[in-house]
Structure formats: structure tokens, C-alpha cells
Amino acid sequence: MTGAQAIVHFFKEMGIDLVFGYPGGQIIPLYDALYDSGIKHILARHEQGAIHAADGFARASGKTGVVIATSGPGATNLVTGLANAHMDSVPILAITGQVPTTSLGTDSFQEADIYGISIPITKYNYLIKEPSDLLPALSEAYYLTSSGRPGPVLVDVPKDIQTAHVDPSIPKPVSIPGYNPQPAPKAEQVSALAEALTRSLRPIFYVGGGANMNNVAEALLKLAEASDIGVVTSLQGKGIFPDGHSLSLGLPGMHGPKYANIAINEADLIIGLGVRFDDRVVGDVRRFAPLARIAHVDLDLAEIGKRLSVDLPVSGDLKLVLEELERKLSPIKRPEWKKRILELKKEYPLTIPKSLKEIKPQAVISALSAATKGGAIIVTDVGQHQMWSAQFIESKKPRRFLSSGGLGTMGFGLPAAIGASLSGRKDPVVLVSGDGGFQMNLQELATIRQYNLPVKIVIINNGCLGMVRQWQQFFFQRRYSQTIFEYNPDFSKLAEVYGIPSQRIEDPNEVERAIGALISSKGPGLLDVIVDMEENVLPMIPAGRGQTDFYETDS
Amino acid sequence: MKKIISILVRNKPGVLSHVAGLVTRRAYNVESIAAGPTENHQITRITLVVSGDEKVLEQVSRQFEKLIDVIKVDAIPHELALTGELALITVSFTPEKKTEIMSLIALLGLTIKSIERDSATVMIAGSAQSVDTAINGLAPFHIKAMARTGLVALPIGGVTD
Numbered sequence: 001m002t003g004a005q006a007i008v009h010f011f012k013e014m015g016i017d018l019v020f021g022y023p024g025g026q027i028i029p030l031y032d033a034l035y036d037s038g039i040k041h042i043l044a045r046h047e048q049g050a051i052h053a054a055d056g057f058a059r060a061s062g063k064t065g066v067v068i069a070t071s072g073p074g075a076t077n078l079v080t081g082l083a084n085a086h087m088d089s090v091p092i093l094a095i096t097g098q099v100p101t102t103s104l105g106t107d108s109f110q111e112a113d114i115y116g117i118s119i120p121i122t123k124y125n126y127l128i129k130e131p132s133d134l135l136p137a138l139s140e141a142y143y144l145t146s147s148g149r150p151g152p153v154l155v156d157v158p159k160d161i162q163t164a165h166v167d168p169s170i171p172k173p174v175s176i177p178g179y180n181p182q183p184a185p186k187a188e189q190v191s192a193l194a195e196a197l198t199r200s201l202r203p204i205f206y207v208g209g210g211a212n213m214n215n216v217a218e219a220l221l222k223l224a225e226a227s228d229i230g231v232v233t234s235l236q237g238k239g240i241f242p243d244g245h246s247l248s249l250g251l252p253g254m255h256g257p258k259y260a261n262i263a264i265n266e267a268d269l270i271i272g273l274g275v276r277f278d279d280r281v282v283g284d285v286r287r288f289a290p291l292a293r294i295a296h297v298d299l300d301l302a303e304i305g306k307r308l309s310v311d312l313p314v315s316g317d318l319k320l321v322l323e324e325l326e327r328k329l330s331p332i333k334r335p336e337w338k339k340r341i342l343e344l345k346k347e348y349p350l351t352i353p354k355s356l357k358e359i360k361p362q363a364v365i366s367a368l369s370a371a372t373k374g375g376a377i378i379v380t381d382v383g384q385h386q387m388w389s390a391q392f393i394e395s396k397k398p399r400r401f402l403s404s405g406g407l408g409t410m411g412f413g414l415p416a417a418i419g420a421s422l423s424g425r426k427d428p429v430v431l432v433s434g435d436g437g438f439q440m441n442l443q444e445l446a447t448i449r450q451y452n453l454p455v456k457i458v459i460i461n462n463g464c465l466g467m468v469r470q471w472q473q474f475f476f477q478r479r480y481s482q483t484i485f486e487y488n489p490d491f492s493k494l495a496e497v498y499g500i501p502s503q504r505i506e507d508p509n510e511v512e513r514a515i516g517a518l519i520s521s522k523g524p525g526l527l528d529v530i531v532d533m534e535e536n537v538l539p540m541i542p543a544g545r546g547q548t549d550f551y552e553t554d555s
Numbered sequence: 556m557k558k559i560i561s562i563l564v565r566n567k568p569g570v571l572s573h574v575a576g577l578v579t580r581r582a583y584n585v586e587s588i589a590a591g592p593t594e595n596h597q598i599t600r601i602t603l604v605v606s607g608d609e610k611v612l613e614q615v616s617r618q619f620e621k622l623i624d625v626i627k628v629d630a631i632p633h634e635l636a637l638t639g640e641l642a643l644i645t646v647s648f649t650p651e652k653k654t655e656i657m658s659l660i661a662l663l664g665l666t667i668k669s670i671e672r673d674s675a676t677v678m679i680a681g682s683a684q685s686v687d688t689a690i691n692g693l694a695p696f697h698i699k700a701m702a703r704t705g706l707v708a709l710p711i712g713g714v715t716d
Binding site: 127 | 626
């Protein structure tokens, strides 16, 4: 068996039946082995599209996404996708072709040191130099992607390794010395947390992507309801606790609703669960949750205390910690705190600005939420529309809101929606994108058309780079430097060229009907919504400020 | 404050890149880094001297622990640290200064590795302090070149806890 055949054999043994990629010179042997392998390969139109699609697949399915690219430019085109997956802890196995081992280091045609380049943006990576190392490395790599804190792993395979003779036996999942993917929680840490929670009058769960599992979501709901614990969910945690629940406080931080941030400000205990205490949430470290003790439950010890000091560290697997916590806690009703949460939500609701003339973006997203009722996978790009989606989409379940959080990668949305539509979930996939991010990977419309993927695309088209424009308006005296698109193509006509049904709307009265039509249509579809250009994402806490330093607009 | 961090890693190609890359990526202040084999040929020991406040140093250890190739990270407390360092120093001189330099070399207990007409290369192995003393002693003359290995360390008894 050749190395290339061994890779395909490995896919089959692991149950990998779908991969994303783009061929090239140094990966031809692997593509040759894939040719009649029965493994479904999605041909993207750019390697970045391929890896974001693998990312979207992984986020939606919970399984490792596999992406294949050639050496040199093929490999470097994966870089943004690797960094994106690394920041949001998404399991991806990236396999790249490389020049033959005999040519390594000689600046051969299409040679790039992707091993060196990808060190800081992968969980781990390999450059295979011996045929006998190939399958052990693949086996270890695949195991690493999804075990412990998930992440992308890259395996760089020189062409002569792909053609060399390889022993096809796959080593059993390897034990890596010093690597403990499921650390058992320390009993005394969980006890301390249980005790703090018992004494707390105003506790809040702050939930992140590390809790993105059905059984964790169920345990959380049970705990929160039993003991009246308020819940904020980070962008990666959205949907883990149902939006709209009486205890749900939505997104904390920079663009979260006021009630979320005021509640954090009033809380006496914040319990971070699989979350990074990201700067967009915390703002000024010294002024975050000033009355609260901070507990942090995470499997990654290096996250605990990374940004702010933690009073109650709990290291360990989240599911195990919650199980243990449930055993140690007797439910306590906190009617006053529950009442306060409801009161805050009533006093500071998120509102949709009214307009008869222009379409307000919030109205579009709100209509989309109403039309999908939590039963869709919503994928976003990055920018204003992303924050409005976080505010106005009601997500009810884990893995139904996919968004590039840590890296904030414009161009993520369209290919990620492609991957999500292939994740095996029955829920319809809706992409909400801005006109800027959409143009960063719009070549993937061809992929949608080729495989007839039922991706519904809503472009919140404000003709500008809205989020940067908003910062320029607030903090740079409206000097809109390079943020206004003086030319944009007609996206509806563009979709037509790709054979995708489309519509363009400008009238507020058309929104509901057009969204309804898009969602109920069968195949792919695109809705280009021309919206008010100067609409801003509010509330806003400027970067690095305190939890209740809401930016006051002049208008 | 300074801390000696001793890391045992899988002896794999690229492991030094992973360790060194982490240092720059997380903007840690590393004063020295030394790597070499251990009693087990599959395991390499990397010794770092890192400076920063307590919180930063705690983070450094945890981030290193997270690297897949890292088997164990030990922060060796100073009172338990057995340390050593080696340096090669080439000092140049004019013929009339030669005698003065030679007696200084003898006084400092340095090993002579080579003597040329207008220069000598000496070696010192010992604590970081004795290496510093040798360098300071030779400093009034022209130090033409120098190579320090960086500190290596083991706790008393060879292992912590």
C-alpha cells in the first residue's frame, strides 16, 4: 500500500466519509487514491474556503473536519483557517502535500515551510519524513483534534511519502506522555465551588464554547433552573442555554444587552464554564463583576487566571465537574435574584429601531429568528451583522449558531455555511453575512451550486464595512477612511450568474415576506437586503472599559 | 523575579521550535534556554530561566504544560536548584599585556583551550555567578567573542516532589 492509499485507508477506518479540499502538484498521489475511494470530497474554489467549510462542518456536527491542500500556496492559504479554528477550539485535521523529502529546504517550486508557519496556530503539527511515521502520526493527529480541548492539527506529507510503501496497520489511539485530555476534577475544588454557590445570592453562569455538548447543556439547564442561576452565554456558547429562557441573559460584554452587563455588575458570583474571559467580554479587568467572586471551570489549566485573577479555580472536564457539582448541591430558590433578572430584562430590552423608509438590519435578523424559531443552524460572518445576530437570533440548542469569535475572520461565513449544510443535521442552514465579508470568499457560491447545497444566504448590505465605520463614527470623528464601498456588484445578479435563485429588497414592508420565502424555498437561495448604512450596533461598551460604561450616542 | 523552569519533552523534530515559539508568542522574558539529552534518549530536557511576576511565571508553566510534546514542567525553587553553566571566552591582548592576562586566567581558575599570538580562548564551568565573575574579570581586556550555554539545572535529588 502506498502512503496515499494508507491515508485513504485511515479515513475509512476512522469513519471519515467526507473531506474538503483543493488539489495541486504535490498532493496528486493522495487525490489519485481518493479518485475511486468512495469518500466524498467537496471541491472548494479556494483553500481558505475549503478549511472554513471543514470548520463549519466540525462546529455543526461536533466531529473533526478534514481538509486537504497542496504544498506552498495551497498550504499557506490554509493559514487563516487554521488560526480561526485554533482560536475557537475547532477540531480540524489538515493534510498538506509537500515537496519530496529529498527537495526539502531547497526552495523548490511550491515549497513553503507550513510546519514552521503553522506551529503557533495549530494544536500540534507534523512533517512526515519517514514512510513508517505516516500512519502513527495521522492516528495521533486525529486523536488530538477532538480530545481534550479540541483544535486544528496539521500533517504535512511530502510527495515521496505519499508514493512510498507503507505498512497499513493503524496504531491504536496512542497514549501521549503528559497529555491528559480528560482530567478528573479535584474534589476539594468542586466542594469549594459548591459551597460558594450555596452561599451566593446572585450567581451567574458564564458559558462558553467548552460547554458545546448536548449533555452539558442539559446539565446546565437543570442546575440553573433548580437554583435560579442567571446565565450569560459567550458568542461561542450561544444556544447552549436557550435564549428567551427566563434565566437567560444573553451575550455579555461589548455588544451584549445592557441587562446582561448590569446583571454581571450586580452578581456576587460569576462561574465561568468552558469560557476564556475574552477581552471583548471582560473589558477592564479591574472593573469586571466588582462585587463577585470569580469561579472558573475549565479543562485547560492555562486558561484559568490567564486574563483575570480567579478566586475559585476548578480544573477538569466540564461534564464531570457539573455531575459532581449536582451531587454536592441541594437546590436553593433565589426568588429575589430571579425577579431582578426579569426586571432588568424588562427595563433594558434590546429594541429594533423603527423606520418606514429604510430597512433596519435588526428588523431583518429579528424576522429571520421569527421565521426559523430556533430550528435552524445560523452561520454568521464577522462585523455588525454578526453582533445583531448574536443579539436578535434566538438560539435554543448547542451547535446552532456558528460564528468566528476569537479571530473574527471576515470571509468565514459563506464557506462555513457550506460545511454546516453537509454536517448531517436536518436543520436548514442560514448564513447571515455583511456585504464586506461576503466578498472575501464569494467564489464559494460555485461550490454551493455544484453540490446544490441548500444554503440560504441573507446579505445585510449596508454598502460599507459597518463595524469599522461605526468605530470611526464614535472614536475617529466620522472620518470614514476606506470603509465605504463606492462600488459593490449587484449580489442578486451575481447569485443568478452562479445559478442561485435570488432577490434584492429595499422596502421595509418586504422583509418578512422575503425572509419567509427564502426559508421555505428548497435549494440554495440568496437575499440581498439593502439596509440603513449608518445603523450602529448598540449598546456598546468601548474596548477596555468597565462593565456598565455604555457608550452614549449623540443621535 | 527569576525562575528556573525545567521541561522534559518528547525528543521529536521541531520540539525546540514549539517551545521557543511559545516564548515569543506569549511575550515571555526568557534569559536563557538550554536543551540537551537526558538519561532516556527519547526525552530531552530544556532548561529556561524566565523573569516576570508570579502570575506571569505561573502562566508560563501552564502554557508549556499544554504543549503536546511536553511531558513534565518543573519550576525548580532556588533553594533546591543545583545549577551549572559553561562559557567559552576569547580575549585578545597586545604582547605586553600577555603576562598580566595569563596570571588573571590562572587566578580566576579558567581552563585554557587555546593560545594564539594575540588572543586566548578560555573555558569556565560552574555556577552562573562564577561565569559572571570570570567575564567581569576579563572585561577590562578586549573580549573578542563569547559563547554561554545558558543555565542547566536539576533539583537536589534529581527530581522534584
